[in-house]
Amino acid sequence: MDPKLERILLRVQKPARYTGGEYNEIIKDKAEVDTRFAFCFPDTYEIGMSNLGLRILYGVINEMKGVWCERCFAPWGDMEDELRKANLPLYALESGDPLSEFDMVGFSLGYEMAYTNVLNMLDLGGIPLHSDQRGEDDPIVVAGGTCAYNGEPLADFIDLFILGEGEEVNCELIELYRQVKREGGNRLAFLERAAQIQGIYVPAFYDVTYNADGTIHTITPTHGAPPLVTKRIVRDMDKSYYPTHTIVPSTEIVHDRVMLEVFRGCIRGCRFCQAGYCYRPVRPKSVKTLVEQGIESCKDSGYQEVTLSSLSSSDYRGLEAVCDGLLDYCEPRNINLNLPSLRADGFSMSLMQRLQRSRKSSITFAPEAGTQRLRDAINKNVTEEDLLKSCQTVFEGGCSAVKLYFMLGLPTETDEDVLGIADLAQKVYWTWRNHAASRARGVRITISTSFFVPKPFTPFQWEEQISMEEYQRRVDLLRGAIHNKSIQYNWHETDTSYIEAVLARGDRRLGRALEEVWRTGGKMDSWSDYFSFQRWMDAFAATGTDPDFYARRERTRCEVLPWSMIDVGVRPDYLWQEREQAYKSVITPDCRVKCMGCGAAKLIPGGVCDEDRR
Amino acid sequence: MAMHKNRLLFTKSGRACYISHLDLMATFQRAFLRSGVEIWQTEGFNRHVFVSIALPLSLGYSSDCEILEFNLESPFSFDEVVERLNRALPEGIHVRECYEAKIPCKKIVDLDWTVTLEYDDGVPTAAPAALRELLGRESCVIQKKSKKAKKGYTELDIIPMVKSWSLEEQPDKLIFSARLAAQNPGLNPALIIDTLAAETPAAKPDFVRCHRNEVYGEGGVVFR
Numbered sequence: 055m056d057p058k059l060e061r062i063l064l065r066v067q068k069p070a071r072y073t074g075g076e077y078n079e080i081i082k083d084k085a086e087v088d089t090r091f092a093f094c095f096p097d098t099y100e101i102g103m104s105n106l107g108l109r110i111l112y113g114v115i116n117e118m119k120g121v122w123c124e125r126c127f128a129p130w131g132d133m134e135d136e137l138r139k140a141n142l143p144l145y146a147l148e149s150g151d152p153l154s155e156f157d158m159v160g161f162s163l164g165y166e167m168a169y170t171n172v173l174n175m176l177d178l179g180g181i182p183l184h185s186d187q188r189g190e191d192d193p194i195v196v197a198g199g200t201c202a203y204n205g206e207p208l209a210d211f212i213d214l215f216i217l218g219e220g221e222e223v224n225c226e227l228i229e230l231y232r233q234v235k236r237e238g239g240n241r242l243a244f245l246e247r248a249a250q251i252q253g254i255y256v257p258a259f260y261d262v263t264y265n266a267d268g269t270i271h272t273i274t275p276t277h278g279a280p281p282l283v284t285k286r287i288v289r290d291m292d293k294s295y296y297p298t299h300t301i302v303p304s305t306e307i308v309h310d311r312v313m314l315e316v317f318r319g320c321i322r323g324c325r326f327c328q329a330g331y332c333y334r335p336v337r338p339k340s341v342k343t344l345v346e347q348g349i350e351s352c353k354d355s356g357y358q359e360v361t362l363s364s365l366s367s368s369d370y371r372g373l374e375a376v377c378d379g380l381l382d383y384c385e386p387r388n389i390n391l392n393l394p395s396l397r398a399d400g401f402s403m404s405l406m407q408r409l410q411r412s413r414k415s416s417i418t419f420a421p422e423a424g425t426q427r428l429r430d431a432i433n434k435n436v437t438e439e440d441l442l443k444s445c446q447t448v449f450e451g452g453c454s455a456v457k458l459y460f461m462l463g464l465p466t467e468t469d470e471d472v473l474g475i476a477d478l479a480q481k482v483y484w485t486w487r488n489h490a491a492s493r494a495r496g497v498r499i500t501i502s503t504s505f506f507v508p509k510p511f512t513p514f515q516w517e518e519q520i521s522m523e524e525y526q527r528r529v530d531l532l533r534g535a536i537h538n539k540s541i542q543y544n545w546h547e548t549d550t551s552y553i554e555a556v557l558a559r560g561d562r563r564l565g566r567a568l569e570e571v572w573r574t575g576g577k578m579d580s581w582s583d584y585f586s587f588q589r590w591m592d593a594f595a596a597t598g599t600d601p602d603f604y605a606r607r608e609r610t611r612c613e614v615l616p617w618s619m620i621d622v623g624v625r626p627d628y629l630w631q632e633r634e635q636a637y638k639s640v641i642t643p644d645c646r647v648k649c650m651g652c653g654a655a656k657l658i659p660g661g662v663c664d665e666d667r668r
Numbered sequence: 669m670a671m672h673k674n675r676l677l678f679t680k681s682g683r684a685c686y687i688s689h690l691d692l693m694a695t696f697q698r699a700f701l702r703s704g705v706e707i708w709q710t711e712g713f714n715r716h717v718f719v720s721i722a723l724p725l726s727l728g729y730s731s732d733c734e735i736l737e738f739n740l741e742s743p744f745s746f747d748e749v750v751e752r753l754n755r756a757l758p759e760g761i762h763v764r765e766c767y768e769a770k771i772p773c774k775k776i777v778d779l780d781w782t783v784t785l786e787y788d789d790g791v792p793t794a795a796p797a798a799l800r801e802l803l804g805r806e807s808c809v810i811q812k813k814s815k816k817a818k819k820g821y822t823e824l825d826i827i828p829m830v831k832s833w834s835l836e837e838q839p840d841k842l843i844f845s846a847r848l849a850a851q852n853p854g855l856n857p858a859l860i861i862d863t864l865a866a867e868t869p870a871a872k873p874d875f876v877r878c879h880r881n882e883v884y885g886e887g888g889v890v891f892r
Contacts (some may be wrong), residue, residue, distance in 0.1 A: 070687050
């Protein structure tokens with residue numbers, strides 16, 4: 055270990071997150087490695103190591119002979135200060151080598167508020183910030199993840215974006231890099247050839263022109279890049295890589311447990327949900343695969359907790375069989391099984407009993423809206439009856455804490471919808487009064503509201519976000535309507551969601567503002583310890599950027615959206631049709647009931663998404 | 669609670685020095701579970717495998733002689749336990765021995781330390797003299813931070829807790845070897861160096877490394 059680093063580590067909080075050396079960390083002999091990839095997660099170690107995607111890609115890339123994938127996380131402020139003071143570059147945990155020494159540096163973009171950390175990590179790692187400043191010796195900087203579907207605010211800083219599922223594209227991309235290197239090709243040659251791979255978007259190869267009103271006039275591909283870049287998906291989840299043999303951190307992380315992904319995609323089509331549209335079509339794993347992988351992961355890690363993960367676990371057909379199979383192994387070993395992402399409608403008594411075999415003190419539902427009209431408008435096909443029935447099951451099972459998640463500021467929302475949230479919470483309370491296994495311990499009903507952020511590739515991508523003042527008014531309205539001590543109300547702060555709305559649907563002109571935020575000290579913006587709304591507003595002012603243009607403007611159907619050269623499968627006219635249905639409060643059946651022809655099926659040869667219709 | 673049946677003697681070095689005491693317990697719990705070596709689990713609502721580490725080591729220190737207590741419930745031989753655990757532990761944690769506990773840990777009396785004081789610009793002449801003077805005193809009462817005491821600190825005479833010591837001078841470091849009281853109360857070697865630096869600022873080292881060499885019980889006998 056670097057002697058300078060040794061001294062620093064004892065002065066910072068939780069130094070174990072900066073050392074690496076965990077169980078199952080992959081160390082390779084540099085003499086046998088020709089290509090080095092640094093997987094960068096633009097948040098802390100504790101957040102990044104809780105990300106299943108990182109673990110999958112780390113495993114997949116390291117299976118390649120001659121290629122070594124290492125990890126790098128954003129340092130907390132105290133560590134950053136120490137690194138800068140000691141003139142030490144940001145390094146990858148496995149080898150301790152600076153980011154600048156890698157062939158490729160890849161960022162996982164899961165949340166817009168992490169963008170400043172991307173810039174900060176590039177700078178700390180000794181890599182020129184701008185793509186066009188990088189020379190032949192600098193790493194190729196790539197990025198993937200949900201935010202990459204509209205990575206335009208980062209277009210100046212990222213050499214190429216990977217659209218879709220990394221385990222499908224990354225190895226192909228790295229192979230191409232090795233080939234170009236062997237052939238003596240340069241950066242440009244690599245990028246030009248990479249742009250020909252399905253799922254690779256090279257922002258520098260697209261010229262964007264603007265209209266007088268600031269909207270985009272045209273997006274023109276150059277260097278032979280395709281006019282439309284289609285995302286890549288894994289076709290068979292049973293055959294795709296799953297990290298049963300994965301790093302077990304030596305310090306506590308956020309999700310310190312086995313994460314078992316039951317399926318990818320979602321059949322539902324909630325109109326606000328970016329993941330629901332971007333991850334289509336739905337692709338399940340088989341019960342057998344899941345049980346095997348779950349048991350294997352427990353054995354290999356020593357974790358005492360397994361959680362099933364997906365966008366909506368109760369939509370998994372074999373859910374009970376998977377629970378049974380896993381519980382047979384877990385119960386005698388005192389391993390807990392967790393089931394988040396349950397819909398309030400699919401919640402059955404037998405499932406509840408299964409969960410009761412492990413301990414479970416609180417359960418969370420996300421009705422998202424307070425009235426049936428608005429739930430229909432957003433296509434969240436949960437009825438009040440479903441929710442109350444599920445709550446009844448939960449209360450009869452002895453659970454005395456329920457969390458309910460809602461959004462405020464959804465398109466078409468009225469005061470009646472806002473007050474409906476308080477009504478619904480009160481009805482949940484009465485359900486507890488009437489059905490609690492024991493009323494002695496009381497009940498805790500927590501309702502949380504977040505500030506709706508319209509996202510690309512959803513039917514609400516054309517919507518304006520309501521103003522912060524209006525959001526606050528609705529929060530106050532709801533607060534005033536809650537008179538029950540058993541009901542607690544938490545609401546998200548407005549300013550982060552506003553900045554998130556600016557970035558989510560931003561174009562590449564935002565790069566200047568983003569850089570200004572970073573230059574004036576912006577980083578770790580997803581943490582309230584660091585986020586400064588004023589810093590963002592100052593940066594917008596300094597760069598002549600109007601944030602309302604991005605967050606608070608309704609787009610017309612014919613506007614060229616900044617992400618219109620990206621194809622996630624679902625067609626834009628389908629999204630528009632869904633938007634019109636939203637305004638009529640008409641629900642759309644889920645993929646299992648009826649195929650609506652959204653377009654995602656084309657990504658699977660044969661063109662059928664859901665398994666029963668095969 | 670009755671004494672636990674079994675012990676591990678393990679080393680902590682390199683990157684593992686930054687694993688905190690609590691995290692180290694979790695690391696061992698998981699290592700046992702993945703090694704297949706079954707050990708006693710706590711009863712009650714939140715059942716977990718039970719391990720206990722004697723005399724927590726400060727963050728950043730290395731050691732050759734850490735002791736972990738548990739109750740073996742597997743038919744494995746001690747050698748096999750060692751082998752299985754070492755395959756299941758992260759870099760820098762290495763089990764030297766597994767054995768039956770005979771004397772309770774409260775009988776641990778002393779610890780042998782090697783403390784390296786690093787000086788980037790060479791050892792200042794004042795430093796070895798000041799350290800020798802400090803350790804040669806009849807008594808040296810310092811204030812030690814305490815969460816329990818009302819005043820926020822307790823007073824402690826460190827001299828009787830230094831059982832023996834020696835000092836080796838090198839151009840850019842002082843190697844201070846000492847046998848210090850282990851518990852009730854124990855003396856962390858950092859306290860000696862802090863006292864030295866507070867009294868003689870010129871003797872303040874740029875970096876201090878602390879390493880535990882050995883554990884001793886009553887009568888100066890190596891403790892296992």
